[in-house]
Amino acid sequence: MLIGRWLGSLVNRAVLLVVGFVVLTALLVALAGALLSRSELEQQAATQVETIAQLVAGELDDKLSQRLDALSHVAESLTMSEAAFEVRAKILMRRQTALQHLFDGVYLIDATGKVIAENPETLKMIGTDVSNRSYFRISSEQLAPLISEPYRSHYQGRAAVMVAVPLFDHNKRFIGMLGGAISLAGEHLIEEFSDIRIGKTGYLAIVTRGGMVLANGRTGEVMRPISDANPLLQDAMGGFEGTARTRSSEGESIILSVQQMSEVPWFVAAVWPAREAYAPATRIKDAFLWVLLVVILLIVPMAMWRFRRLMAPLGELGQQVRERHMGVRNNPVGVSGSSEISQVADIFNMVMDERDDVLSSLAEREAFFRSLSRGAPIGIVQADVLGRIEFVNPQFENIIGLRLAELSGSHLFDCVCESDRDAVIQGWQQALEEQEVFRGRFQLQGPNAGSPVWCQVMTAILETPEKVMGTITVVRDISHELAVEEALRDEQQRAEIILGVMQDGVLMADTGGVIRYANQAAARFLGAGGEYVGKNVFELVGIDHEDQALSHEWFLGGNDLDSLYVTLRNASGDLFDVDLSMIHIRQGRQNERLVFVLRDDAERRRQEERLSWEATHDSLTQLLNRRAFTASLNKCLGDMPRQDTSSVLMLIDLDHFKPVNDEGGHLLGDEMLRRLSDLFKDSVRQSDTVARLGGDEFGIILPACGMGRAKTLAERIRAGVEALKIEHEGRIFGVTASIGVTELLPTDRDPKDVVARADEGAYAAKSKGRNRVVVIPAPEQ
Template sequence: MLASRFGRTLKFRVALLTVVLGMGSLVLIGWFNFQAARAEIKNERFRYLSDLVERIAADIDQRVAVRQRLLASSVRTLHPTDAALPQMAEGILTSLRPIAPLFDALVVYDRHGIILADEPASAGRRGLDIHDRDYFIETRKSLRPMISVPLRTRNNPKRRIVVFTVPLTDPHGQFVGMVGGSLELLSVGFFRDLESITIGNSGYITVNAVRSRLNIYHPDTSRVFEPLPSAASSPALNRALGGWQGVDETTISTGERMLVAYRPLRQVDWVVGGLLPVGEAYEPIYSLAERYIAFALGMMLVVLLLVSWRLKHILRPLDRLKSNILTLPASGNSVLAGISDYDELQSVADVVARAWSERDTMEAQLARSEAFFRALNEASPLGVFVVDDRGKLNYVNRACKRLFGYENEVEWHGRHWNEAVHPLDHERIRALARSLLADGETLVKTECRLINGQRPFLNVELRLCRLTYEAEPRFLGVVMDVSEQEETRQSLMAERERAMAILESIGDAVVLTSHLDEIEYLNQPAEALLGVRAQDTLGRPLYSFASFSPPENGRPLSIQRLESLVAHPFCEMDMMTKDARVQPVVLTLSVIAAVGSMHGYRVYVLHDDSARREREKAHRWEANHDPLTGLLNRRGYLASLSGLLAGPDRKGRNDAIALIDLDHFKAVNDHAGHGAGDQLLQDVAGIIQSRLRSSDVAARLGGDEFALLLFNCRLDDARALIEAVRGQIEAHVLEVAGVSLSVTASVGMTMLRPDDVVPADPIERADQRCYLAKNAGRNRLVTG
């Protein structure tokens, strides 16, 4: 109690204000000095981290580049054939022994991804199939040296390696296999020496893989080869994985604040990082701040004592002013004259004197105001009443008497106002009144029913307000008749239920959204089409559950763009649902232009278009493909050749076409039947497809005639490819009922010329060469 009274004195508050101002100055000065020192330490730590990470990244880049260059140069002169590679595999490894110390293992693979030889030999590694590994697929496709993403070995999942690969090609440049050098990520010569690098007492170095998003080096080995944290938990790391390099102060996945520096490697898609805890980095400035705070607290105590001692003398006139004000009602305003030689205290005394003299005037004005407001309440169309804390009426205006049914009654004063309320609403109204008394509420609002004898009951809106300026608790009530509004609302609810019943009976999906495109309603077909439940979507944007894009480009459209495109009644769209499912739909979008709250609302009607699209896709495929072999038919081939001839990029490019006519195919049909002939045609189509590149086009023009279109292929390369196809057709034998069937191929090939504008020109040249091959004895290629 003593401390509370002391804290309310003017002397204490002035002293406290002086101390606070002084302390504020000390704190402000200290804060600016602290921030400047902290910034200097931060910049110095950033420079240190950046230089260290830059050196480590350059060192790892050099190690990767040396290994890749030496491995590539060691096999550059080797061109084994596909058949000779298994016998040469051991010899290839023997030739690589000078660079073997740079790798943990050297391996030779054939063209199918089967391991032929390894050094040093490891149990279970020879014969292992890695054809589905990304590094094998990319090396075979690009015919260039590659470095794999970090991965686990299949014969020993505990090993974590990267693989350096170099393709092996035959004398014709065809892929026959590859040589790989594997390197343990934690080997002594690669990452293990990073353990000796320390950053302060608890900082550390990390190495992270960008493409696979794995941690491939960390002092805590339990985190090696674990997925990297999300962007929300480690924002700086995720920016570095996207290409950013630099320094930052950030939070990592453990919640700890860190100074970080990241640098990407040039030779491989890895990111090197250096991390130092903020607490350790700023430890010197924090220690200095603690000493400064102790000094400031001591100064505050000394200043508080000095100011309190001085104010005791300065504020003595306040006690004299207090005693004179207590005698003011009996002695009049004269006792406040000349109270002090302090101008401020004398001004207070003069204000008190004026206030006292104006009190009577204010009371008269309040009486007139009360009379005015009573007259205003009597003329108001709203019912107004005042009750005490027991609910007894003290005042009702004319409108309230009519609503309560008291128009013809004189004795209303003192009656409980709850008598006019419908019995079913009594308890709820009592609870509202108790909340005004007990919970400190000043205003409550509700609806209830009144019994006034004119109809079964009146629906009214009731507002109760506590009159806080009165000594005794009293309450003001305002009543407004809302019977007609309630009837209108019920009618609107019934109309809405009928509309909902109609929408639920519609077979198509219907979605209603607000002008902000937030979902207000969707029917059961819409739930099924979107794969959601209605209660999970209400009030959320439609784009959270579905986006729309044209089938021809797949680019999502904004709402404004969608409205402009769906100007006609029906529009084909692809709808991407929340579960990443693409659903073909026919969309009808209507925007409500009615005046009122529904203006700008949108109605989406979605019809499932999957079946029709599938039928059209099948028809398009059948129109351009041969049903027996699956190759393009004549129509599809002519369309591809026409597109090539009309392309703007033909200049400076070599393209070739070839016509293949099977020799003696009629004899196969005559002796073995059309079933055997069809099988042989399918085998020939398979041979052609196996030899062509993914960019080339193959077609069956009819009968035993095939056509090829070789994009961007030089004459020598085209001749070698066609010869390989012809030779494989000649070597192919079909066994049917114990009879061996085979055919040969006569091929005519020509290069496309700048003056070729229609497909008939090059096709006629190729056909002439094919005719020459037939006349020259068949089973040969004629070019020109």
């Protein structure tokens, strides 16, 4: 109540408006400044965190690369016989003093995985069997240097990584391994990075893609599974690299940058708490709020004093207006003050003068109304409060068949047909009691007229603030319109009969998607039986075209559609392949309609899918044909640069297949090909490609398989082909396979070159007596 009285003053409102404007402007400026400064701080902080992560990852890569190169260089000088290697191992190891500055321990391991020499000798690892270690197993199998996954060493259980380089004799035969161990807690690799701080509380973490923490600048933990469920870290384990704002496991907002390492499957994570990174922006905001408070305390008293001075003439003007209205004052009102207040006084004086002129022109206006209504194309009736006719225009006289002289004084309801009169009187009285406009459609008939005339009637009250003066009634002859409506209903009924027997679904909706009409065929597409008129078609069904959902706005704003192939899904879960047509009726108008024609297109699509399958598959074996095989090989070659494990191509040429066809018949040959096809499909993975290239030649693509697994698989397939026998008319028929295998390289571009290498292997297998596997090395090997 007190606040309402205070706001009743124009001065107080103006002061409140000024203060509000100042505060709002200041807040907007502050908000804009805060957003800009915070955006700049976010960018700078993200750049700083990302730069640190990149520097640390690069430095770690350099350290690991330097140590791998050093071991490889030493390994090249240790080429000797296996016997000499085992005898001279300790002497050779004592000479490698330079490696002590790069590794925490250097080992010579024989071909069986036993440590035969170490440096320094205090490690006490001589005689230890490391053949079960993954670094020895992988390096001895691949015969290539590697940097191992982190592991717990035999020496005091320390966390370490091993840089392993295989050793060979002069005949390139594996005789042992040179290994350099780096302790994760030692000075040679990670320790100097784990103490790096970003700001005051930011830190670094080094994690493997397998989720093992190698260093954590915040907790100091080593060789423990990652405990933070942050989605960004989970993505980093899959190869993600970048910088983003996220939340730590404690719910704290942080800036996190992930940088993947190139030498090993590790990544460096740099973390900086957002509260520390954005601290300058917070201090600026606090200072601004104090300044704003001081400004408000200064503005409010000054604004109150100034507005009271400005509003004083307005109060004097109000007093003069009151006196003029009560008749105490006869002179025009007028006060000194601002131009706006003077303008208000002039307008008030003008309104008072115009009021006198209006009163004197009421009689003229009534005469004008009567003359205007005479030329109106609709009937107009003026009656008093009891419904007695005082005036009618000529159009109403033509409708009733009586003149004004005959109608004057009679009751308006006498012109209504007796069959409609009681209902009209009741509705008319109820509308007037509720001070509403009465509307109705009924028949009017004069005493001397012929057949009744259908009219649309509207009656409104004529009143002033002081009293009710009567009613004004507007009458429009609608006989011709009703005849047209009847003809339209007949046409609509004929159209509905035609649409009802159509096989295509037809429905009409307004611009809001509400169904105005749907034939019987459309019900199958809309779902379970029911009444659809009045429901939204886009809530009943979903329409997709080329994996894109077509919305109500898409149809409404687009052009007419002729034969658009879509997938329609209704609320019952039914799917239909539909040939959809759509046209706009009265496009752009208020009563615009959309007409949809739905034709079931499932059979045509099934035919297209069958033709597409036949174009890429062999009809006898159901395997891919040569065209699809070439496309798969091209894709595999394109994926090679992104794969860690090489892909392999295998060509299979059947031996002695012609006698099966000649002696057993083509049907037996076809059965043999089908069984061999099933054997090939059952032998490979789902991701592998098996194709019949023509006749008795087959091809298999093994993505990311590796030559070792491919050779094993080829031998298994060869043995399976050899074991497959078919009995026919008392005879046993069988074939063997000559298989050519070659490895795909990232440098391979033309599939013809790869197929030629594998074909060369199959040819070599046949020349060596058939029923064998021949591996053709890639050119670089």
